Amino acid sequence: xxxxxxxxxxxxxxxxxxxxxxxxxxxxxxxxxxxxxxxxxxxxxxxxxxxxxxxxxxxxxxxxxxxxxxxxxxxxxxxxxxxxxxxxxxxxxxxxxxxxxxxxxxxxxxxxxxxxxxxxxxxxxxxxxxxxxxxxxxxxxxxxxxxxxxxxxxxxxxxxxxxxxxxxxxxxxxxx
Numbered sequence: 001x002x003x004x005x006x007x008x009x010x011x012x013x014x015x016x017x018x019x020x021x022x023x024x025x026x027x028x029x030x031x032x033x034x035x036x037x038x039x040x041x042x043x044x045x046x047x048x049x050x051x052x053x054x055x056x057x058x059x060x061x062x063x064x065x066x067x068x069x070x071x072x073x074x075x076x077x078x079x080x081x082x083x084x085x086x087x088x089x090x091x092x093x094x095x096x097x098x099x100x101x102x103x104x105x106x107x108x109x110x111x112x113x114x115x116x117x118x119x120x121x122x123x124x125x126x127x128x129x130x131x132x133x134x135x136x137x138x139x140x141x142x143x144x145x146x147x148x149x150x151x152x153x154x155x156x157x158x159x160x161x162x163x164x165x166x167x168x169x170x171x172x173x174x175x176x
Contacts, residue, residue, distance in 0.1 A: 020105055024123070028107040028116050031133070036149035040142035048098060049134050056131040059091050063135065071135050074110045076122050088128060095127045102127045112136045113144040115152070 034043060046052065057064045063071050070078075078084050095102040106129035107121050114120050124132075136142045 024105050024107045027126075027129075028121075032116060032149055035142060035146050036153045040137040040146050041140065043137050045130055045134055045137075046099060048095075049130075052095075052127070052130050053134050053138060055091065055094065056135055059087065068135075068139050068141055071132060071139065072112050072141050074108065074122065074132065076110065079124075079128075088125075091131070092125055092127050099127055099130070108132060109145070112141045115145065115148050 079088060092103060102125065104126045105123050106126045107116065108124050108129050109116055109120050110122055111120050133142070
């Protein structure tokens with residue numbers, strides 16, 4: 001008979017960690033692409049956005065204080081303090097049967113005014129990602145990110161066009 005799995009003593013499997021990391025990065029890229037294409041106030045991330053938003057604001061009233069600094073710039077120490085961990089654990093468990101992959105790891109930008117990057121990203125559960133990003137979208141805190149994403153996409157499009165023109169010139173013997 002196999003003994004009961006204890007996550008506290010389990011060894012990390014490198015391949016599993018890599019797969020989780022790949023999924024988290026893919027999720028972040030997908031979300032950034034959504035921010036580029038859809039004005040944040042119009043963006044719906046789940047069927048439960050209203051419920052998640054209301055629950056977040058009810059369980060974490062400090063997040064609902066203008067100018068919303070605690071949502072704009074996340075405080076990882078606050079989230080991972082003993083009290084913070086307990087509050088988030090209760091919040092997360094409420095979605096166990098409601099949200100697919102509710103406890104999967106996701107990357108979130110610590111500062112909503114900037115893009116994903118090494119210094120602006122932390123690892124959270126999927127439902128924490130939803131809680132913060134739904135709030136950021138509804139409160140207009142992702143508007144700057146939307147503009148950054150649109151600008152980046154336009155710059156990438158223009159660069160691709162320039163490369164295409166260069167390639168055609170080379171093919172015709174007109175370029176170096």
